[in-house]
Amino acid sequence: MSAMPPPLPSTADGPGLSQAPAFSPLYQQIKGLILHSLQHGEWKPGEAIPSEIELAGRFRVSQGTVRKAIDELAGENLLLRRQGKGTFVATHAERQVQYRFLKLVPDSGDVRGEARAQRTILECRRLRASADVARALALRTGDPVLQARRVLSFSGVPTILEDIWLPGHTFKGLSAEQMAGYQGPTYAMFEMDFGVRMVRADEKLRAVLPDEQQAHWLAITTSTPVLSVERLAYTYNDVPMELRRGLYRTDTHHYHNQLS
Amino acid sequence: MSAMPPPLPSTADGPGLSQAPAFSPLYQQIKGLILHSLQHGEWKPGEAIPSEIELAGRFRVSQGTVRKAIDELAGENLLLRRQGKGTFVATHAERQVQYRFLKLVPDSGDVRGEARAQRTILECRRLRASADVARALALRTGDPVLQARRVLSFSGVPTILEDIWLPGHTFKGLSAEQMAGYQGPTYAMFEMDFGVRMVRADEKLRAVLPDEQQAHWLAITTSTPVLSVERLAYTYNDVPMELRRGLYRTDTHHYHNQLS
DNA sequence: GAGTGGTCTAGACCACGCG
DNA sequence: GCGTGGTCTAGACCACTCA
Numbered sequence: 001m002s003a004m005p006p007p008l009p010s011t012a013d014g015p016g017l018s019q020a021p022a023f024s025p026l027y028q029q030i031k032g033l034i035l036h037s038l039q040h041g042e043w044k045p046g047e048a049i050p051s052e053i054e055l056a057g058r059f060r061v062s063q064g065t066v067r068k069a070i071d072e073l074a075g076e077n078l079l080l081r082r083q084g085k086g087t088f089v090a091t092h093a094e095r096q097v098q099y100r101f102l103k104l105v106p107d108s109g110d111v112r113g114e115a116r117a118q119r120t121i122l123e124c125r126r127l128r129a130s131a132d133v134a135r136a137l138a139l140r141t142g143d144p145v146l147q148a149r150r151v152l153s154f155s156g157v158p159t160i161l162e163d164i165w166l167p168g169h170t171f172k173g174l175s176a177e178q179m180a181g182y183q184g185p186t187y188a189m190f191e192m193d194f195g196v197r198m199v200r201a202d203e204k205l206r207a208v209l210p211d212e213q214q215a216h217w218l219a220i221t222t223s224t225p226v227l228s229v230e231r232l233a234y235t236y237n238d239v240p241m242e243l244r245r246g247l248y249r250t251d252t253h254h255y256h257n258q259l260s
Numbered sequence: 261m262s263a264m265p266p267p268l269p270s271t272a273d274g275p276g277l278s279q280a281p282a283f284s285p286l287y288q289q290i291k292g293l294i295l296h297s298l299q300h301g302e303w304k305p306g307e308a309i310p311s312e313i314e315l316a317g318r319f320r321v322s323q324g325t326v327r328k329a330i331d332e333l334a335g336e337n338l339l340l341r342r343q344g345k346g347t348f349v350a351t352h353a354e355r356q357v358q359y360r361f362l363k364l365v366p367d368s369g370d371v372r373g374e375a376r377a378q379r380t381i382l383e384c385r386r387l388r389a390s391a392d393v394a395r396a397l398a399l400r401t402g403d404p405v406l407q408a409r410r411v412l413s414f415s416g417v418p419t420i421l422e423d424i425w426l427p428g429h430t431f432k433g434l435s436a437e438q439m440a441g442y443q444g445p446t447y448a449m450f451e452m453d454f455g456v457r458m459v460r461a462d463e464k465l466r467a468v469l470p471d472e473q474q475a476h477w478l479a480i481t482t483s484t485p486v487l488s489v490e491r492l493a494y495t496y497n498d499v500p501m502e503l504r505r506g507l508y509r510t511d512t513h514h515y516h517n518q519l520s
Numbered sequence: 521g522a523g524t525g526g527t528c529t530a531g532a533c534c535a536c537g538c539g
Numbered sequence: 540g541c542g543t544g545g546t547c548t549a550g551a552c553c554a555c556t557c558a
Binding site for chain 2: 259260
């Protein structure tokens with residue numbers, strides 16, 4: 001006999017969901033439901049989601065349970081809590097967390113807001129996925145993909161040369177003008193124009209020598225080592241959505257990583 | 261009139277602590293107290309700390325408040341929770357999180373437990389801090405420091421060459437035998453023998469060419485680019501405790517980084 | 521079965537932002 | 540002054556570990 005009636009004892013489901021396996025705490029199920037709404041664009045990047053109390057009512061759970069679900073989503077940078085205002089869908093357009101995935105910083109001074117990058121689009125075309133690109137993006141070889149090549153310069157110095165591959169299906173209609181013209185992070189443009197939000201990414205780093213062409217675009221010699229950065233970026237649910245292969249000059253910048 | 265008497269209204273202090281500035285939640289103060297005990301070795305790495313209920317009693321707060329403090333410390337990898345068993349002081353000797361700070365992984369297969377590193381100590385001596393080393397370790401130029409140089413090999417292939425600088429005062433008596441003989445992570449040895457636990461670190465990465473000597477130890481040519489990794493590791497309270505300058509071969513391995 | 525961490529609830533109050 | 544998130548409490552029950 002329980003003095004406090006738990007509306008959803010153990011693995012039961014009020015909101016309309018069921019699990020088979022081990023045991024899923026209520027707040028995890030709530031988290032899943034919120035995640036589902038995020039994926040399906042019920043609330044757009046930058047917008048506020050309903051208040052904790054309202055969500056608690058909707059899901060028939062206590063505010064504390066909703067809170068724990070939101071806490072985790074905020075910890076994963078999917079939501080952003082602002083005391084006194086509400087909880088918001090995170091976006092790459094935020095002033096504070098702009099270029100969250102770019103770990104290259106100038107050797108002197110850490111002020112990233114200072115010298116903003118200038119973009120030069122060298123190429124932007126649609127083609128068929130090669131075997132390795134297809135594998136990375138979970139496509140089939142020959143599927144349509146978009147490829148862009150660009151140079152990022154800081155204070156007029158070309159510093160990053162990168163190739164970007166995107167699934168052609170999702171990014172239908174992306175143009176060089178769009179890549180060049182948008183003010184702010186490219187990932188913010190992806191959110192605005194294609195409803196695709198990059199949530200996390202894996203990077204593989206290597207030291208390499210550039211070939212003739214690469215050296216040319218970076219205004220260095222072929223005997224200047226550069227940092228090769230291969231990034232695979234994911235949207236919700238661990239779906240890979242972008243492959244990037246970049247070369248970073250590290251004579252005036254360095255790649256900064258925080259371990260904990 | 262409050263129906264529930266909060267023993268420490270707002271910024272008051274039960275456990276014996278006071279703040280001047282803005283406003284410090286109770287659980288933050290509790291966190292500080294636990295942190296203090298960790299720093300002063302009240303509980304050693306690997307040991308269990310008192311149960312939540314016991315700590316709640318000691319600090320005269322509710323279990324929930326202690327829980328939130330511990331949650332944050334666990335999130336920072338200072339504590340490790342194990343359901344049914346207790347909460348433990350984190351250590352670099354844990355099987356699962358061994359080499360947590362080493363981000364170099366073999367290109368094929370991610371099984372880090374497989375091919376364990378073989379250490380070769382090339383050098384281990386005491387000397388006086390140069391200006392840059394002193395600045396990094398928050399010492400004064402000329403202060404005693406320990407310096408070690410070693411090669412890490414995987415499957416017999418020399419892959420990492422690194423120099424390590426440590427404050428001579430704290431690591432008095434560290435010998436080459438100790439560096440070479442210890443089984444397991446070097447950071448675990450630091451915990452055991454010197455009571456120093458590395459808690460977080462910053463790394464700066466660059467692509468460089470090795471000089472003659474470096475190339476020799478890594479069994480490569482001077483025209484093979486390598487990854488330069490400068491690491492500054494901190495113990496509790498953001499006190500810098502170790503400077504490492506490593507060169508990583510990236511022909512068979514890569515530096516893996518997870519962004520989120 | 522005792523003890524530990526993990527979940528869930530309900531309710532009170534606080535800090536913050538904004539009209 | 541209201542609404543939002545943030546803190547704190549007290550208590551019940553669940554899941555896990557180990558003797």
